[in-house]
Amino acid sequence: MEKMKKALSNCYLSLIVLFMYAPIATLVVLSFNSGRSRAKWSGFTTDWYLEMLADDTIMAALRNTLIIAFLSALIATILGTLAAIGINNMKSWSRNTVMSITNIPMLNADIVTGISLMLCFIAFKISLGFHTILIAHITFNLPYVILSVMPKVRQSSKDTYEAALDLGATPIQAFFKVVLPELMPGVTSGFMLAFTMSLDDFIITHFTRGAGIDTISTLVYSQVRKGISPTMYALSTVIFLTVFIVLMIGNYAPEWLSRRKK
């Protein structure tokens, strides 16, 4: 009976894994298929990868995606970390107000956030382009940073900061040498979260980008109407692999490092 139960549950886990990964595996396989057909295997090739590397639109989209993800995560992390410290020291009334506004982008549907930003940019005559995507991404990244850093700010003691000042540190020194290291785990996870959120976003980018600039998501969306080229499969494979490696490092490296230190 126990054995049967175990087999059944393993079977269930495998089915879900199959459902989740079979489509991704299909893309990986097709990226090496020399024919354009999706139904027939016509031999192994890496041509699609070379074609992808030579394709200016794909490379520009990839570059945009990475730059926007990095910059928006960085700026959101700086603004958000400072904000978390500040908010924690506010009176409860203003703290609650700020936190409610902070939650709006997380509660609101992405389509509404995207449209509201687009309308606002156009109403105030800000032309759409790289910078508007960046502003939008920073905006939806901020709540994630604050929610990651806030618990660390609450746990941290105010005494260490004051001790540093008493021992002759300037406030800036005390911030970088005492306060920030204490918050660091929250800051890094906030940055990682913001980075991945930005990489993955489609809806908000779709509304806040102008003509002529693409990220990976918007490029895929526009390709779908024209018919998908196998270079897209090569691109997907590269992205899936990168996400996998980055997450592996992000998830397991801290644990592994701390084990080594011991």
Added chain:
Amino acid sequence: MKSKSSRYLAMPYIIWIVGFIVIPLLTIVYYGFTDPNHAFTLGNLAEILVWENYRPLYRAMLLAASCTAICFLLAFPLAMILREHKVGRGSIIVFIFILPMWMNSLLRILAWQTLLERKGVINGMLTALHLPEQHLINTTAAVLIGMVYDFLPFMILPLYNALMKIDDNTVNAAYDLGASFWQTLTKIILPLSVPGIVSGVTMVFVPALTTFAISNMLGGGKIYLIGNVIEQEFMQDSDWNQGSGLSLVLMIFVIVSMLFVNHFDDKSDTRRGGIM
């Protein structure tokens, strides 16, 4: 850092959220309640009562509800199994189930398009087996599969977090007192996992209700949802007033459904499993 002056560290942030959260929301409210001549009107909101707008909203509600239900039915047994096997937070198995959450969702929809297309992978396999080709893409089922596939990890994670927090002793006590598996499930485990269920349902229902990319890519423009209507108002028809009005209606629907779902969660916010 408890000094009063550290409050001002939040200043740049406050300026940012006023500029890019509060003002944009006021802009959309302004457009929603005015006509192209800047005169006050409720006509944009009333547009939802028109058949062409009401129908996609109804269809989106139905699809999002089905998607949420299917995700729950798939994810709950999975989370139960992980709990029973005592699979820990950092384990590779949990990593495998949560990983797709971080992969570009458009690429994952693209994968399903490749599978379901008329000359796609599934039909290719059917032909190879001398079976008749199936009409898979551009159907409601295709859109539903895409939604379930896209949002399933967002149900798995909070359910897993909630179930792992339930004390074994509580469950064992129920068994010792003579409860059957079914009774333990409905009287102990389900009530204790409500916070996880609530956040899972919100994380699946809201994006499913408002999507336009999935319905466009797998529905081929035939499965028209409220998200598609709004997207068209802005990107093709450039009717901002009507688009804003419909967005406000959608916002109300999202808020109401979230209040409804949160109503089941009795203020246990602190225990809720968040994102990764």
